[in-house]
Amino acid sequence: MGQVNLFEKHMRKLSLFKGNREALYPDYLPDSLPHREKEIDRLAEILVTALEGNKPSNVLIFGKTGTGKTAVVRYVGRELKRAEKVYAKKKIEYIYLNCETVDTPYSILQNLGNYFIEDWDEKIPFTGWPMDKVFSTVKERIDEWNGIVVLVLDEIDKLVAKSGDDILYQLLLLDSEMKNSRLSVIGISNELKFTDLLDPRVKSRLGQEKLIFSPYNAFQLQDILSERVKIAVKDDAVSDEVISICAAIAAQEHGDARRAIDLLRISIEIAEREGAEKVTDRHVYLAKNKIEMDCITEAIKTLPLHSKIVLLGIALNEEAGNNTLTTGELYHIYSTLSKRIGASPLTQRRVSDLISDMDMLGLISTKVKSFGRYGRTKIIELALPVQEVKKIIFEDEFLAELNEVKLASQKKLFF
Template sequence: MVGCISSGAVWAMADYINSIFERYLHAKKIFKNKEVLRHSYTPKELPHRKEQIEELAHILVPVLRGETPSNVFVYGKTGTGKTVTIKFVTEELKRISDKYNVPVEVIYINCEIVDTQYRVLANIVNHFKNESGVEVPLVGWPTDEVYAKLKDVIDAEERFVIIVLDEIDKLIKKSGDDILYSLTRINTELKRAKVSIIGISNDLKFKEYLDARVLSSLSEEEVVFPPYDATQLKDILLQRAENAFNEGVLDDAVVPLCAALAAREHGDARRALDLLRVAGEIAEREGAGKVTERHVWLAQEKIEQDTMEEVIKTLPLHSKVLLYSIVLLDENGELPANTGDVYSVYTTLCEYIDLDSLTQRRVSDLINELDMLGIINAKVVSKGRYGRTKEIRLNVTPHKVKKIFGQDDQLRPLLTVNLSRQRRLI
């Protein structure tokens, strides 16, 4: 009979679930306030950023004497505290300028989210919408008109407007530097207000994308955020951990290990905080009373897996099909394979989903890209007088790739391909 479960089994299940709940309820609470470990939380103190805070304060302080601050270009790798420091300094500036009745407006825009010139301009106009009564729609107006409106609303009063363009490299790479050209010159067209720009970039090479004139006006001043070393990361974590965890739940070795692992990843404070948070979550789920080094290692593995999943999800279509060819070869016990073997499966798969295949040369480049991303391993080996060839291996589990592609409408059909049958058909 369908759906008939013995009453004994039902009891066993209920006991099991009960034991999970009980264990959870009686486990010592790990977190006091997990929010403190989130990226969005702004701590009251920023250890090891005194120098950058002072530099920025010196650049912005003329505002209090009624002078326009220079434009600033801020750069450093991800997780070096650029966003949190700029927010901290501009909030302080706002507080002091309010106290002394100096009219200052700070507009913060994250260009990874607001990622077109039109939307950046519209955001600036809309910042003043309560005052001006003007609201630009998300699409539809000619850009020139938005820019004209922007000048009007900014210039409505005598004031200083500081525009922070965070992750500016993303915007410029996508849609060019016209917007910076206009914004860095806007003061010549304003009568009452004065504008300063703070541009923040994770990528130093991004300077190459800028017109020389734009670069020189944007980087009137430059502030560099160097990576943190393990000792500095330890201080940052200890300060956050104090409010995030209950007393006595962190083993002494936990914070130093998170700091050391994140220091290896170009001194990224975000990674360090993630490791600490995830280690705590794993300990909590286990019902453990303490977070130990073992939980940090498990957290490291989980974060790496999650990152890899994200990388695979965002690959271009052909790279995904290529990756699936290698997955199939793996399942057929045919790895390591060379470029030719992989190419032949790749073309078969392209045909299967009605996709025009790329040339072998182009696919060879894509193989190198997958190798650089760590998804596969492509080692060049010498075959004596037969020249050199690549030995291609898979670095992720076929199961993981299948799980990801199963959620992708265009790739899902590939999951039903049986390589041996498909080869016989051709």
């Protein structure tokens, strides 16, 4: 046999995707959003006022992650801009800001204002201007422009948690002080309770209209996935059965459409890598596992230092072949490891809390086992294989020096 180019064996594999693989990524905005017709209609009913040249009510939208809030708002915005060309009595600008990235009062006003300032020399700089100058510039420019602005603040709860509600008050003020233009705000929040953080006046004016998005059930998720499959995947590569398994799994995890779409995409990628012609339920379970593992890996990486040390203690114990570990023993291992890296150990009580936290996060599982007259002990197990856990822990530079540490079966530490 002649030399085979590195890529040839990969190229020969069947691709299960058709042209539009993007349709299975979260940013894709489809042409229709099944099971959100009511919400879309409600929002359109509110925003139609803009086409008549008047200010629409402010709106607050609530719902858990993956319930289609962002998709609906983007969808309606796209339609509004299309309708503007035909029907609008005044100019309309529909501006979308995600407060996870645009997260300070200054940057919100700066982003908003710069939509109306074309000349680069006149644009509001990223930093440096006093707030009152930013505010008056934005107000003047929008008012001069003479139209209706609909400002979407996605993840508004994160903005308020970080910077308070002063910016919302300022936006309401900006609207009331303009002579020609008007500004409406659509706030999107994952947290229903976020309005508790608002000043009552801001709360009532911002929440003139409220929409609540409920989680999708398994059947609704099936419809959402089927639409995506038609666009993105070759005929027959994904059966209805595979779609219904993905939908059922995502429905159990609070009806999150993003999770359902991710699960399906990863299942297809796994099948494709295997060179399979069809996706099967086995691929879905592998994908589910992979997503869970990735989550656990991510959670371990972001643990505080002392939790990582506790986790390392559990890993070393498991590595030494011990299948039990009392909290007392674990505390002893933990303190020794801490001192070794020059950190002063936390109290046993705090360490117990850290263990419970990691249990809640699913990084370890703990069971209480009774040994008859010898009393009770806690059995602690890792959720990932020991070597995986150690690898992630030692990526932390503060802990890297512990990477030669072993535990004898008597639970004594050897350095």
